[in-house]
Amino acid sequence: MELFDVYSFFDVTPVKAKGTRIWDDKGTEYLDLYGGHAVISVGHCHPRYVTAVTDQLGKIGFYSNSVRNPLQEELAEKLGELSGYPDYSLFLCNSGAEANENALKLASFHTGERRVIAFKGAFHGRTSGAVAVTDNPKIRAPFNSWHEVTFVPMNDIAAVREELSKGDIAGVIIEGIQGVGGIIIPDDNFMRELRQATLEAGVPLILDEVQSGCGRSGKFFAHQWAGIRPDLITMAKGMAGGFPIGAVLISPDFEPVKGMLGTTFGGNHLAMAAAIAVADIIKDENLVQNAYEVGEYLKSRLLSLASEAPSTPGGGNAPGRTFTRIGREAQGAQAPFADDGKTIEIKEVRGRGLMIGVEFSGPIAELRRKLLFDKHIFTGVSGKNMIRLLAPLTLTKDDVDIFIKALEEVL
Numbered sequence: 001m002e003l004f005d006v007y008s009f010f011d012v013t014p015v016k017a018k019g020t021r022i023w024d025d026k027g028t029e030y031l032d033l034y035g036g037h038a039v040i041s042v043g044h045c046h047p048r049y050v051t052a053v054t055d056q057l058g059k060i061g062f063y064s065n066s067v068r069n070p071l072q073e074e075l076a077e078k079l080g081e082l083s084g085y086p087d088y089s090l091f092l093c094n095s096g097a098e099a100n101e102n103a104l105k106l107a108s109f110h111t112g113e114r115r116v117i118a119f120k121g122a123f124h125g126r127t128s129g130a131v132a133v134t135d136n137p138k139i140r141a142p143f144n145s146w147h148e149v150t151f152v153p154m155n156d157i158a159a160v161r162e163e164l165s166k167g168d169i170a171g172v173i174i175e176g177i178q179g180v181g182g183i184i185i186p187d188d189n190f191m192r193e194l195r196q197a198t199l200e201a202g203v204p205l206i207l208d209e210v211q212s213g214c215g216r217s218g219k220f221f222a223h224q225w226a227g228i229r230p231d232l233i234t235m236a237k238g239m240a241g242g243f244p245i246g247a248v249l250i251s252p253d254f255e256p257v258k259g260m261l262g263t264t265f266g267g268n269h270l271a272m273a274a275a276i277a278v279a280d281i282i283k284d285e286n287l288v289q290n291a292y293e294v295g296e297y298l299k300s301r302l303l304s305l306a307s308e309a310p311s312t313p314g315g316g317n318a319p320g321r322t323f324t325r326i327g328r329e330a331q332g333a334q335a336p337f338a339d340d341g342k343t344i345e346i347k348e349v350r351g352r353g354l355m356i357g358v359e360f361s362g363p364i365a366e367l368r369r370k371l372l373f374d375k376h377i378f379t380g381v382s383g384k385n386m387i388r389l390l391a392p393l394t395l396t397k398d399d400v401d402i403f404i405k406a407l408e409e410v411l
């Protein structure tokens with residue numbers, strides 16, 4: 001049997017990993033600034049994580065949700081405390097898409113409506129409802145197309161209010177920071193207005209924190225930069241060190257009804273041991289704060305790459321946010337490099353914590369290839385022109401210096 005060939009991948013075979021480093025089958029060491037797509041929050045193979053999962057496997061790896069599992073309660077308590085949502089309840093599942101699917105269902109059960117407001121550029125996953133609220137017709141099959149979804153422009157509160165006024169909305173779903181869409185941070189004021197408008201309309205606000213949650217943004221959830229409290233929050237990627245998991249945090253306004261949601265694998269013993277270990281490590285090693293500090297340092301070093309002028313950590317219009325034009329014309333950048341024979345340059349650096357996008361003036365495929373094969377650094381991508389950095393939250397300033405030196409040399 002052959003693999004169903006849906007992924008484009010680099011010809012690298014990781015066989016070992018530790019902290020922010022990966023080794024391939026030839027013994028080459030790489031610096032991981034991609035975190036397996038924002039999944040590796042506490043670093044690869046953290047000793048506490050390895051011990052917790054291994055010990056659990058020796059006791060009981062799995063049983064279904066037809067019996068008591070105190071590990072689920074332990075995780076709920078720890079996540080409640082870490083995230084600042086101790087009064088919310090927790091539904092456990094297996095992936096980000098599934099978390100969003102369940103949140104959309106909860107919103108729809110709650111309101112009795114079916115139409116959803118989502119945002120231009122959104123990515124929420126590939127299950128039926130999640131892909132329907134994803135702004136990419138190419139990955140939506142006819143089977144997924146009957147959902148009623150209205151996409152409105154990001155930061156356009158008038159458009160949201162107009163749709164809400166029609167009185168048929170089941171829920172509004174928005175990412176804490178758009179990842180696939182290119183590290184687009186919703187305006188903090190817009191988030192507050194969105195919260196207000198949805199409260200007035202009695203429509204649940206769903207925050208998709210699948211990628212931006214778990215401390216990645218320098219706060220436990222990215223929406224906490226705006227100081228709002230949504231009704232439903234979804235999370236997944238950074239939760240369990242790579243063990244498949246998803247979760248919905250549910251406000252006390254939602255009444256559980258037996259059987260309304262369910263899953264075979266969600267909340268299983270191994271997943272719980274993995275997620276509890278990750279929660280403990282994030283807390284004990286202060287990784288949310290580390291993501292903020294090292295993220296600021298990384299952004300400032302990236303800015304200084306493109307300019308002689310001093311960089312502005314946390315610049316832009318809000319703490320922890322950089323949205324600064326650093327193009328050649330703007331700041332006298334002197335760092336063009338070749339991409340398929342063309343010269344490109346850094347246009348913008350944006351992001352919060354360790355969720356950072358570096359947008360270039362042209363395609364970055366060759367740049368990424370050089371970083372990987374010449375400098376042995378993993379990076380992510382958004383569209384054609386943006387490098388997406390989603391490093392483990394354990395990243396150090398020394399790691400950043402290695403990356404900046406490598407990038408400089410590639411330039």
Ligand SMILES: Cc1ncc(COP(=O)(O)O)c(C=O)c1O
Nearest residue numbers: 095096097123124125179210211
């Ligand atoms: C914001 C967001 N939501 C949902 C998903 C889907 O998560 P999963 O691939 O675990 O289903 C992703 C995955 O990239 C994502 O970035």
